[in-house]
Amino acid sequence: MTDIWIADDDRGVRFVLAEALRDAGHAVREFSTGDAVRAALTEGHPDLLVTDVRMPGEDGLRLLEELTRRNIGPVIVMSAYTDVATTAAAYRAGAADYIAKPFDLDLAVEAVERALAAAREAVVVPATRAETHALLGESPAMREVFRLIGRVAASDLNVLITGETGTGKELVARALHDESARRGKPYVALNTAAIPSELLESELFGHEAGAFTGATRRHAGRFEQADGGTLFLDEIGDMPLALQTRLLRVLAGGEFYRVGGRELMHGNVRIVAATHQDLEARVAAGLFRADLKHRLDVVRIALPSLRDRRADIPLLAKHFLAQAAAELNLPPKRFSRGAMKLIEQREYPGNVRELENLCRRLAVIAPGVEIQASDLGGVAVGQPRGTEWTEALRAWAQDALARNEPDIHTRAREALDKTLLHVALIANDGHRQHAAAALGVGRNTLTRKLGASRKRRPAKD
Numbered sequence: 001m002t003d004i005w006i007a008d009d010d011r012g013v014r015f016v017l018a019e020a021l022r023d024a025g026h027a028v029r030e031f032s033t034g035d036a037v038r039a040a041l042t043e044g045h046p047d048l049l050v051t052d053v054r055m056p057g058e059d060g061l062r063l064l065e066e067l068t069r070r071n072i073g074p075v076i077v078m079s080a081y082t083d084v085a086t087t088a089a090a091y092r093a094g095a096a097d098y099i100a101k102p103f104d105l106d107l108a109v110e111a112v113e114r115a116l117a118a119a120r121e122a123v124v125v126p127a128t129r130a131e132t133h134a135l136l137g138e139s140p141a142m143r144e145v146f147r148l149i150g151r152v153a154a155s156d157l158n159v160l161i162t163g164e165t166g167t168g169k170e171l172v173a174r175a176l177h178d179e180s181a182r183r184g185k186p187y188v189a190l191n192t193a194a195i196p197s198e199l200l201e202s203e204l205f206g207h208e209a210g211a212f213t214g215a216t217r218r219h220a221g222r223f224e225q226a227d228g229g230t231l232f233l234d235e236i237g238d239m240p241l242a243l244q245t246r247l248l249r250v251l252a253g254g255e256f257y258r259v260g261g262r263e264l265m266h267g268n269v270r271i272v273a274a275t276h277q278d279l280e281a282r283v284a285a286g287l288f289r290a291d292l293k294h295r296l297d298v299v300r301i302a303l304p305s306l307r308d309r310r311a312d313i314p315l316l317a318k319h320f321l322a323q324a325a326a327e328l329n330l331p332p333k334r335f336s337r338g339a340m341k342l343i344e345q346r347e348y349p350g351n352v353r354e355l356e357n358l359c360r361r362l363a364v365i366a367p368g369v370e371i372q373a374s375d376l377g378g379v380a381v382g383q384p385r386g387t388e389w390t391e392a393l394r395a396w397a398q399d400a401l402a403r404n405e406p407d408i409h410t411r412a413r414e415a416l417d418k419t420l421l422h423v424a425l426i427a428n429d430g431h432r433q434h435a436a437a438a439l440g441v442g443r444n445t446l447t448r449k450l451g452a453s454r455k456r457r458p459a460k461d
């Protein structure tokens with residue numbers, strides 16, 4: 001489900017817009033001040049923000065600037081002041097659209113859908129990517145990875161990236177795109193495991209209106225979106241066999257049809273695939289087509305686990321701590337020698353992602369400017385302390401109650417379900433039965449909940 005935030009001090013405007021967007025299948029959060037949005041940004045971010053310009057405290061344009069700087073968005077600005085200066089300032093600061101008040105509700109919802117579609121279609125990596133997605137590492141193992149990326153990026157060869165979870169496979173895929181001649185074209189990513197198998201085909205190849213129940217509009221698939229650029233297929237090992245056959249045909253012929261379509265589509269797409277699984281074992285078990293593996297596995301980049309490149313831990317930890325402080329608007333912190341020693345010695349089954357999460361938590365919860373070894377006590381087990389998220393929930397609920405927001409319980413429950421399901425599916429390679437077992441719910445419950453969130457937003461991830 002898409003998370004849309006609305007910021008407006010006019011309760012009436014918020015209410016009608018939120019209702020219309022919920023009817024259109026989105027999850028909506030309402031804020032009466034820019035300051036409340038800023039506070040919420042420390043815990044998460046929306047897929048799209050609609051904001052008024054003039055509000056008490058922080059105004060909408062400042063919010064827009066902040067979100068653009070942090071590469072969160074799109075942002076739609078609305079205002080009763082339609083003078084050229086305000087409108088131009090909004091666009092200059094990166095607004096996706098500008099809505100003059102009072103507005104036609106249908107047109108406003110359309111503007112939101114348009115901005116979301118544009119953002120989805122143009123998953124082009126932003127100009128600042130070099131800093132935000134920088135692949136760090138000085139260890140011999142990472143130097144070898146950098147060398148390989150440099151050598152194959154310029155070619156059009158398909159690349160298979162392997163490595164445990166959290167080792168940076170997606171970053172490598174982006175780097176391959178950024179360093180190639182395709183860099184000005186779209187980079188489109190699809191996580192095969194995160195999308196229900198029955199929707200995968202239309203996600204990849206698109207569909208025509210009426211191709212199946214719920215397909216109300218023509219939808220461009222990722223192949224079409226990535227034309228001229230790079231398509232990153234994450235968790236390729238989880239792709240259902242039937243779709244593997246279809247993908248193989250497309251890779252061999254370079255042509256495909258949309259689901260329910262008759263027009264033959266031609267794509268010029270470079271495929272970068274990734275998996276944390278042993279693809280050879282999956283082939284041997286009959287779960288992965290050998291011929292497809294052969295096509296994808298032209299060049300292989302194997303990412304080392306963090307335990308195989310411990311020398312990189314201090315560099316990464318300092319980087320993540322500084323990044324978290326900058327993103328969350330917190331004062332910069334540093335590690336004491338004792339704290340760094342503990343960090344270097346820890347085990348990271350979740351690899352770089354786990355180290356990153358640890359540093360983010362330390363940036364928030366360590367009380368002093370210098371992080372002490374003792375600060376690691378509460379977070380050393382790699383899990384958030386039970387109170388951290390319930391505290392965040394408490395603050396959110398108090399805020400929502402104070403603003404008389406509707407459906408607080410439903411929205412909280414949906415957010416909880418969505419988070420747990422997503423994490424469990426990813427952790428279990430998209431295997432629903434395993435995910436359900438890991439969460440301690442029945443498979444039917446899981447399917448129902450998945451169905452509920454899908455019903456609100458068909459054929460999207």
Ligand SMILES: Nc1ncnc2c1ncn2[C@@H]1O[C@H](COP(=O)(O)OP(=O)(O)OP(=O)(O)O)[C@@H](O)[C@H]1O
Pocket residue numbers: 133134135136137163164165166167168169170171172234276316352353356
């Ligand atoms: N070498 C690196 N330098 C800087 N950051 C890194 C590096 N490797 C990984 N990261 C960070 O760690 C996190 C996980 O990386 P990424 O999503 O690329 O891993 P992945 O291997 O694709 O994981 P999964 O298999 O679980 O999808 C990201 O936030 C990424 O920015």
